Amino acid sequence: MCIRDRGDLAAPANPAALPDGALYRNPANGRDEVIVDNIARTALLIGDSQSEPARSWPRRALAGIGYDVFFCGKGGTGYVASNGTTGNYIDALQRGDWHLPYGFPPLVVIEGGGNDAKQGASDDQIVANAERLIKTIKQRYPGAKLAMVGTLSKSAEHGGGRRTEVDALLGTVAADHGIPFVGVGGWLTRYGLEGELADRVHMNDAGHRALGALLGSRLAALGLGLE
Template sequence: MLEASARAVLIAPVIAATLLLGACGLPSQPAAGTGGPSVTGAAAAPAAAPGEAVAAGSPATGDFTAVDPSGLPAGALFRNPANGRDEVIIDNIGRTALLIGDSQSEPEASWPRRALAGLGYDVFFCGKGGTGFVASNGTTGNYVDALQRGDWHLPYGFPPLVVIEGGGNDAKQGASDEQIAANAESLITTLKQRYPGAKLAMVGTLGKGAGNGGGRRAEVDALLGTVAAEHGISFVSVGDWLTRYGLENQLADAVHMNDDGHRTLGALLGGRLSALGLGPR
């Protein structure tokens, strides 16, 4: 009797309607220069086995045969049997850009999201303000830890483009070059394995540049460029963009843009990504 009951609990798939707001967001379909819809919360539910649907926050358990996820709604978490991770079902994965980032990317109308939307992508965001390659905000781990322990979840399927943005919080929290490079390399390796065939790009650390008081932010931007080159992926240096393009008057605070700044930087980044051949196929 106990064996039959346990089998019934494990086999029955559990559908999650939405993700938690602090985790990966649902892909948005904004017009160029606009943000996507907000994501509401959902309570955690029992775990499912690999290949089953699972609610946000559920631990990984079980070892069952995969089921077809094609009937699951957008926003459901699905335990990918290939890697044992909970991943998010989204629509139109073939036109989606995965964006991993910090508070520069988190707002729905942020300059990285505007750039990708302007190229014609739906944008799926993973990350959180205060985090980075090494930096944690206290509740969400750095990019590597957050992925490994499920603070946020990657999309299921194969997006054509993956963009990693960050480094500012690593500079602020005093991470060393060795720590930043090691974690950046770990994340790049993981993403290449998970999404073979996807184009990868990195966007550096927004700042004023080494010659204009950019300090550690400029150093981290240059370091990330070196890491990207070593791994053969595209890199957009933004370490001096605030002064190069005269954008200091479009800052909302010391490091974040106001609406005009997001719009201006979004157009600049979109043009750079397009020139690198990173638009949709």
């Protein structure tokens, strides 16, 4: 789902007359999109259950560098992975499982890959769908900065497994498209955060705070803070 999507569809001549959270059918692309009052200060975050909680580490990171956050995504999904009710990132976008914000956010961040690793998606499948998503986002928000955050995991030597591989793969995709990338594969081991896991892959509150600070510093160093 997209946070703040209230499901009320309207298409008046002036979308500025609609309240924050209303749906508006964008005549430029025929998609239903969400009105966001402060779109000029909002980062669009596309992700999975790592990003979904309101106080998640990706959201904390973006808030820490000045942004309000509009989230699109759902737990159990990814570049290829779906959860049975919500499609993977690109399919969910195209068929309206969740709705992008109307207007032009200054930053779009795509996070994920863990569910692709879990569901056994191949490298070719992940790359193909990541490239489809990147193309669509660049077309929809041509003036926005775009960044990618990889797949949170332990190090390869400490059981990171396929999650670590997907993180590296996404880094290659980002590099091929000239997109700033923060690889988070191995971070749980590198920063001693395995003890802050709430389960095998998700953080407790202390872990979210620690990772949010780390990611925020990386994003700021890449020049992605709100100007």
